[in-house]
Amino acid sequence: MASNIKYPDSSARYFIQGDKLALITNIDTAGGIRTVPRKNFKAISESVTDGLLIHFYGDPNKVRTINDDIDLDNSLHKAVVDFVKKCLYMDKAGRVLEPGIVQTAMQMAAMHEKNFKDSVARFGMRKRNKTGGTRAVVPVNFR
Amino acid sequence: MAVHKLNVKNILSMVRQVFPNVPESYLISLVNDALVEIGVYSTKQIQAKISTVADQMFYKIGDDAEDSSGNKLEANKIFRVDLMDSEGDYIQIPRLLDKNILLMDADSNEVAITEPDSK
Numbered sequence: 001m002a003s004n005i006k007y008p009d010s011s012a013r014y015f016i017q018g019d020k021l022a023l024i025t026n027i028d029t030a031g032g033i034r035t036v037p038r039k040n041f042k043a044i045s046e047s048v049t050d051g052l053l054i055h056f057y058g059d060p061n062k063v064r065t066i067n068d069d070i071d072l073d074n075s076l077h078k079a080v081v082d083f084v085k086k087c088l089y090m091d092k093a094g095r096v097l098e099p100g101i102v103q104t105a106m107q108m109a110a111m112h113e114k115n116f117k118d119s120v121a122r123f124g125m126r127k128r129n130k131t132g133g134t135r136a137v138v139p140v141n142f143r
Numbered sequence: 144m145a146v147h148k149l150n151v152k153n154i155l156s157m158v159r160q161v162f163p164n165v166p167e168s169y170l171i172s173l174v175n176d177a178l179v180e181i182g183v184y185s186t187k188q189i190q191a192k193i194s195t196v197a198d199q200m201f202y203k204i205g206d207d208a209e210d211s212s213g214n215k216l217e218a219n220k221i222f223r224v225d226l227m228d229s230e231g232d233y234i235q236i237p238r239l240l241d242k243n244i245l246l247m248d249a250d251s252n253e254v255a256i257t258e259p260d261s262k
Contacts, residue, residue, distance in 0.1 A: 003227045008236050021203075057218075067150055
């Protein structure tokens with residue numbers, strides 16, 4: 001079922017307010033443009049099944065069982081292992097009473113945390129970026 | 144190709160080299176924490192369809208929001224919105240940066256505004 005909006009790019013707008021998406025149009029129920037000087041952009045006047053298509057960055061699928069695959073690109077798999085080890089070393093540091101083991105566990109936790117941050121935040125864009133090729137315009141050699 | 148799948152069992156075997164007694168349920172919980180943390184950094188692009196409702200201005204996009212098929216959105220950052228035109232094609236619509244529009248839709252249903260708790 002199509003909508004009665006012929007040119008959504010000029011007749012509709014959206015904005016985000018908190019955890020809500022607002023959709024406004026200046027098209028009335030009959031498909032004409034509202035020409036009143038005030039209040040011409042209002043909520044959409046019709047119900048359209050699958051009328052909105054939103055593109056967003058979302059959370060990877062969570063795992064439920066031990067056989068579930070990690071819903072991430074290959075390049076980010078090691079970051080998950082680093083995060084898990086970081087948490088386990090921190091747990092160990094809080095559980096053990098011997099100062100030497102505590103210190104070692106804290107150092108290992110810090111190392112895995114750094115690896116995780118480097119992998120995801122510092123170099124993550126390189127891993128996620130799927131665009132390739134030359135990034136400079138190469139001038140023609142006239143010789 | 145070096146592409147391989149990683150599942151929780153693989154992670155468990157890696158972790159048990161150092162922590163032999165770690166419980167599976169705790170590991171699954173930690174892996175899910177890791178996925179939430181990594182998800183903040185724009186790792187997964189998703190497209191979802193939402194049905195428009197007549198005279199409804201606001202649509203939920205929070206963690207409990209669902210698309211028209213009933214799947215949870217779990218959206219972190221929306222970067223593009225398309226609206227179906229009269230020919231059934233999806234056309235990108237512009238985002239309004241100035242949210243101080245004159246007309247506020249506050250009476251359609253509970254989606255529009257968040258009222259304070261009665262307790």
